[in-house]
Amino acid sequence: MAYNVGIIGFGKMGQIRAQSLAEDGRATVRQVYDVSPPPKCEFPVAASAQEIIDNPAINIVFICATNEVNKPLTIAALRAGKHVFCEKPPAFTGDDVREIMEAERASDRVLMYGFNHRHHAGVMKMKQVIDSGAYGRVLWMRGRYGKSVDGDYLKTWRADRERAGGGILLDQGIHMLDLFLHITGKPFDDVHAFVSSRYWKIPGIEDNVFAIMRNADGVEVSFHSTMTQWRHLFSLEVFMERGYLVLNGLKTSSGSYGEEELTIARNRATAPAANFASEERLHYATDTSWAREAEHFMDAVALGMPVTYGNSAQALNVMSLIDRIYTHGHAVAPDLHEKLQMVRARG
Template sequence: MNAQAAKSVGIVGFGKMGQIRAQALEEDGRATVVKIFDPLPIDAPKYPVAASAQEIINDPEIGSIFICGVNDANMPLTQAALRAGKHVFCEKPPAFNAAQVREIMEVERACGKVLMYGFNHRHHGGVRKMKDVIASGVYGRVLWMRGRYGKSVDENYLHTWRADSARAGGGILLDQGIHMLDLFLHMGDVPFDEVHAFVSSRYWNIPGIEDNVFAIMRNRDTGIEVSFHSTMTQWRHLFSLEVFLERGYLVLNGLKTSSGTYGEEQLSIAKNRSIAPAACWENEEKLHFRVDTSWRSEAEHFMDAVTLGMPVTYGTSEQALEVMSLIDRIYENDHRIGDDLHEKLQVVGE
């Protein structure tokens, strides 16, 4: 496939995420969305509508496919598109567990096409700045991290596919928590081989759909420790990522989104102080990120890979495997988890 063919894009799943991806591709300017598909009717479609996902996969004029549908379709559609010789961008989660990601990677290696997963949080301005500061070494090595990512849902949630464990694969951990876990792996640059967790569904009581996850994790070699909470019973939207290093700290509160529900994206950076009082807030440098450029940046990253042959560095299948392995560990290491989630993990892993 030449670079020109790769610029012809089909999008499978044209709900909110499919529309966001189409807009980002238009802003990048190198791709043309030539066909879209969604199982639900599309109001006033801007692009030609296919009769099925398979029509897009089989279309010889389409070189790249964006998969933006329901979680349970991610794995089979990714494999089918790769086998059809397409470059693939797929939303998270890549699959329901690490074993399934390994199956996808086998197809990826056999087909030799670009495969990238949608972990757009790595592309947020505040997150990129945090990674740059850590990589500079100015503040020394990472000691520990803490992350909270939560939202409020109402009874309408019960009537969506996200409340169906067979289609969603899990609850808040696969919905939102996966992004925070990916950021821990990104910032710490190490896996977490010791995991203790509490996974519960005590408010919405949806079988197989957790509404809270509390976890502590550690990398035995570096000693980096992590505290993590993902929730949909917080009754407000909140994002907070804290990274404490030997000689300073980085605290990102808020996340710039189109809805504005997570507040302002503000990064506080400061060197540590050895003379009390340590908490001198006026000594912090505060950076504000008022525009969400993550979607455009992610589209650019994918198009660089398919048109210029540049390597995917954010959203690789290896990174997807790392985060899904960590999710497996969280589910497995919760001693209070319901039988339904245990059975789900065992069945999909067979």
């Protein structure tokens, strides 16, 4: 069967997805749409997103647009009988995702979301070690994910709460939350958070989130998502009964987050605890997450394999957790929380 793809939103992410599909080789990009398409676009450019959805020759739609259209375009594409790949966030709230899941069930088509961090080599190795049981149960985790933005950020759609739905949590922190859920396989029911915009002071667009969480197994998590990290940083730590895993850095095309290094050690290598000499360090020099994600999606479409990374149930879990963080985090600023909830409800 020929798989023909339409890409809605052909900026950086749309172009990355087109390249990844070309590397996979099982689908062909036939049409793209963007409000400002590249001057020399190699693909036919549609006049609207709806034109791609209505095109009978297209059976796969990639949604790489701005946040506020993710939900309506996903539902429209599913109802048109298309397989859908959509970038994060899937929507603005957990209830939004439930609506999408209704359309997914009615369509019997593949729906997958772009949580590519699960496909990073360092993360995949972490998951392999944890699932092996060699180091015992997970006791606690700590995740920090931050970047620096400048005044130009204020000129983009990400600084418009009606289009973005939120700030750094929906933009970047969502990936770290998804990794917490990926590692534990359990939702976090006990959540306490602070959500603030003390530096950029954009209503409804948080620049910092601090949260502590705990799930039913007693796994505790410390989480910080920020856009005032003046040096980009990614750090994920998982401590278990008999050892620990620390992933520092994240291999990206920009190189902003440094080298991707995974440290693994047992906690009793030298009594009373591990030492630096006993740590094993693995380095990952290439970002293969985009290619792995495209392969995973096409396996689901072409071979009928299940979507195990980035399915709608996982999207619901992470958005439900984000709902809890926003609700608890804005409790110290009810006026801001009320405004944000109104915007998110309209989304």
